[in-house]
Amino acid sequence: MKIAHIGQKGIPATFGGVDFHVEELSKRLVERGHKIDVYVRNWHTDRKLREYRGIKLIHTSTIRTKHLDAFMHSLTSSLHSVSQDYDIVHYHGLGATVFCGLPKISRSKVVATIHGLDWQRGKWGSFAKVFLKFTERTATYIPDKTIVVSMSQKKYFESKYKKEFIYIPNGVNIPQGKPVSEIIKEKYDLNGEDYLLWMGRLTPEKRVDWLIKAFKEIKDRVPNLKLVIAGGTSATDGYVKTLKEFTQDNERIIFTGYVAGQEKEELFSNALLFTLPSYLEGLPIALLEAMSHRLACLVSDIEPHREIISGGVDGLFFQSNSFSDFVKKLGRLLENPERLRNIGENARRKVKKEYNWDEVVRKTEEIYQELI
Missing domain, CATH: 3.40.50.2000 (Glycogen Phosphorylase B;)
Structure with a gap:
């Protein structure tokens, strides 16, 4: 055809x-x-x-x-x-x-x-x-x-x-193996499992502003933890400018711009946790990619996310309309790295079978x- x-x-x-x-x-x-x-x-x-x-x-x-x-x-x-x-x-x-x-x-x-x-x-x-x-x-x-x-x-x-x-x-494509953090070490001084990751288009419905505010509230609990925001504008230059102005004095928050290839693979493979606090999604490929890399994911409990994740088994939810619940769940997860690993393994098995x-x-x- x-x-x-x-x-x-x-x-x-x-x-x-x-x-x-x-x-x-x-x-x-x-x-x-x-x-x-x-x-x-x-x-x-x-x-x-x-x-x-x-x-x-x-x-x-x-x-x-x-x-x-x-x-x-x-x-x-x-x-x-x-x-x-x-x-x-x-x-x-x-x-x-x-x-x-x-x-x-x-x-x-x-x-x-x-x-x-x-x-x-x-x-x-x-x-x-x-x-x-x-x-x-x-x-x-x-x-x-x-x-x-x-x-x-x-x-x-x-x-x-x-x-x-x-x-x-x-x-989603299921990755084979885990690349070492060569590019991300050189560009962003990331060593592996020392950062939270968000990836996608920087648009208001993704609520990256929530993620930044939440990170500022919990960052002192994990002194060396960083936040990596991988993505760029999608006819949303004003929103992106506001985000960067809000974080300009914080060296632990990193904007990478759009990433692809080996750099993208390294960011997914070496993160500690993936977060997606959106209030609107279709069926997010970024979430499927994160799960395929054995990443535990903390996401809003909107319907598209609930289609993908079984809460507490292969991912975790917070109440979509509650910023305080987002902060609370994020803080608890960072205190339990073993749980993150178990959820990540389950996540990979889920997407390999169903997506x-x-x-x-x-x-x-x-x-x-x-x-x-």
């Missing part, structure tokens, strides 16, 4: 769960004999890069502003797709689906994956939220099949729109085949 993906920023993925999802899906579909095109944004992917691991990269234009970037790239990519004779055009994210009717002009079948309720994200203003809420309808009614990545999304959409949605979760990329690809390929 000839398949295109629209909605991601681009690959190779450097940040954002959608990009990682598309990369993992695409490279495995290529291995299964399909022809895969991925539409990329010029500011994200080097214009000279036209192919990656057998995947054709198609550069289409956009306007790089917070409100127009994704909208314009979806428009130009969708228009381009009409002339490409695709069997399947697969859209990712609610906003991108506003133009998902265009490929049907050339009789391509359309699939959409909803990765989260984007209109709930704190970075958007009122007009953008109204627009993104409208695209729930385009994602529901125009595609031939619509996929959701969490059971909470499936319940939400099926209850609201009285239509079947297909559940296929994100996956396998090959299974994700098999189920997605089945959907494509049903439509052709």
Whole structure:
């Protein structure tokens, strides 16, 4: 089959769960004999890069502003797709689906994956939220099949729109072995198991501000402990600036920016604890990655997290609306390193069994085949 993906920023993925999802899906579909095109944004992917691991990269234009970037790239990519004779055009994210009717002009079948309720994200203003809420309808009614990545999304959409949605979760690659802390030792003076880790996009719904405040309250209990915040802006420069101003006098709080490759592997493999205090998620790939590295994870008790973790067995929860509970649970965990190790082992076993990329690809390929 000839398949295109629209909605991601681009690959190779450097940040954002959608990009990682598309990369993992695409490279495995290529291995299964399909022809895969991925539409990329010029500011994200080097214009000279036209192919990656057998995947054709198609550069289409956009306007790089917070409100127009994704909208314009979806428009130009969708228009381009009409002339490409695709069997399947697969859209990712609610906003991108506003133009998902265009490929049907050339009789391509359309699939959409909803990765989260984007209109709930704190970075958007009122007009953008109204627009993104409208695209729930385009994602529901125009595609031939619509996929959701969490059971909470499936319940939400099926209850609201009285239509079947297909559940296929994100996956994770299971690391082999534990890399030594060479890069992170040189760049950040990290030795291993001497830091808390957060990784992702620095957006308000991730509540990194909570994590920083909590760390300041408990840091004196573990004098050599550091906090590593790995990630960067996602059209949220003001929020990121506020976070850095709040921490500028604290040398034990480290902002790495976006990380990838060996550096990312070292950060996951050598951390003491991973935390994710978000009030909104789809199905977070960063959490799955942390668990795959045998990391104990302390997360808010929102529904997407509860789908992944069995509390007290392969991860731990705090009450999502209670900062004091977050601080209390964080402090208790740091006093019990043996419990952290046991939970981490259970976490790895869980994701290895239930969040396998090959299974994700098999189920997605089945959907494509049903439509052709």
